[in-house]
Amino acid sequence: MNVKALLFASACALVVASCNNKPAITYINDPKKLQEALINAKEGDTIYVDEGTMEFTSSLSMMDKKNVTIKGKGMNKTVLSFKNMAKGTGGEGLKVNNCENVLVCDLSLRDMKGDGFKASECMNITMRALQVSWSNPNDSTNGAYALYPVTSTNVIVEDCDVSNASDAGIYVGQSYHAIVRRNKVHNNVAGIEIENCTNVDVYENEAYDNTGGLLVFSLPDIPVKNGTGIRIYNNKVHDNNLANFAPPANSVAIVPAGTGFLVMATPNVEVFNNEFLNHQTVNCGIVTYMATGREIKDPEGLNKGYNPFVWGISIHDNKMTKKPGLPDTTRDLGKALALAFKGNTPDIAFDGILFPGMLVDGKLPEDKRICIRNNGAATFANIDLANNMKNISTDITLFDCTLTAIEPYKAADTKVAAAPVAATTAAPAKAEEPKSN
Secondary structure (H helix, E strand, O other): OOHHHHHHHHHHHHHHHHHHOOOOOOEEOOHHHHHHHHHHOOOOOEEEEOOEEEEOOOOEEEEOOEEEEEEOOOOOOEEEEOOOOOOOOOOOOEEEEOOEEEEEEEEEEEOOOOOOEEEEOOEEEEEEEEEEEOOOOOOOOOOOEEEEEEOOEEEEEEOOEEEOOOOEEEEEEOOEEEEEEOOEEEOOOEEEEEEOOEEEEEEOOEEEOOOEEEEEEOOOOOOOOOOEEEEEEOOEEEOOOOOOOOOOOOHHHHOOOOEEEEEEOOOOEEEEOOEEEEEOOEEEEEEOHHHHOOOOOOOOOEOOOEOOOOOOEEEEOOEEEEOOOOOOOOOHHHHHHHHHHOOOOOOEEEOOOOOHHHOEOOEOOHHHOEEEEOOOOOOEEEOOHHHOOOOOEOOHHHHOOOOOOEOOOOOOOOOOOOOOOOOOOOOOOEOOOOOOO
16 A cells, blocks of 8 residues: 555544544433433533433423423434322423523423423523323313413424313413414314414414314413414314313313314404314404403403403405304303304304494504405304394405505514513514515
C-alpha cells in the first residue's frame, strides 16, 4: 500500500471511530427512574422512554424546565399505565407546569384517575403523536380531559388519538395562540373543546363517535374571560351521536348527542371548509350562555368582565348532511329543537339572542354580524329563545353576509399574562384579504 492510500485508510478509520464514540441513547423502562429524569432534566435534554408498558402508582410531573423533550418509541409501543394509581397521589397521568419549549411525543397514557396530560403556565408546549384513553367506554368516572393544555401560550396539539374522556378529548383552556391539527378524537363527550382562548386554529382533525364533535365555549367565573379569534377549518366531523356521559355539573353536560359543532358566548369565530355529517340534533349551533339556563356568578358582572353573547360568527363553505330522526331530548337544546321542528331539525341553529349593548337600530353592526352562506343545501333556524320560540324564523337570507377573514394563527413572542379579556374585545387583527382555507 502506498503512503497516500495508507493515510486515506487511517483517516477513514478515525472517522468511523469518532462516529462510534457518540454517546448511546439510554431508554428508561423504570417508573421511578422516569420521574427522577423529569426532576433532574437539564436544559436541552431529551428523555427517551422505552418500548413496553410501565405501571405507575402516582402522577408523573415536571416543573420549571426549558428545552426538554420526552420521547417514546411510538404510541401503543411506549405505554404509561396509571390504572393502579393510589388514592391521594394526584389524578393526572403527566403534569408539566411553568415550562418553556417542551415537546412530549410518541407514547400512550392510559387509565388515569383524572386527566391524561395537563400542561399549565407553559410557553411553547407541543403534544405530538400521543394516544390517551381509558379502558371503560361511556364512563362518567373517567378523567375529564385526555390532553389538557391550560393557561399557556403557543400550544400545539397534533397527530394525537384520544378517546373515552368524560369531558373533552382535547381541551385547550384559557390559553393564547394555539394550533390543534391532524388529531383523531372519538368516543369522548366532546371531541375537541376550545374554551376561553384567543387566536386558535383547529384544522384537519377527524372527530367522530363523540357526543359533540367540536366546541368553542367561553364560560363565566374563571380568570380568563371571553376567548376570540378562533378558526375552525378543513375538519371532518361526522357521526357524533354518542349519549352524553359527562357528570351533570360539567359544562359539556348541556351538549345533546348528535352535535357537530357548537359555539357558545365566543365572538369572532370563523368556520369554513369543514364536513359536518350525520348528526341527529344539529350540525352547527350558535348560542349565548343564556341557553344553558345556568347562573352567571362572575364578580365583574354581566357584560363587563364576562360577556355571554356571540357576534362576528362566520359559517361558510361547509358541507352538511343531517341524520334523520329526532334530536336528543335528554338535553334542553335538543328538547327545544324537537318541540319546534319535530323530526325535521335544521342543520344550523341560532338561539337568536343578540348583545343589546352592541345593537344599532336593533341590528348588529356590519362587521359583527352572524353570517351564514355557501353551505350547500344546509337548512337554518333562528329559534328566538329569548321569546320562548314564539317567532322562529327559517329565513337564512337574513344572515347572508360576509365578514373579513380572521387572521391565521401566529405565535406570540412572549408569554401572555392570564388576564381577563375585555367583554367587548374587538376582533384580532385581520388579514389584508379574506382567507378561504
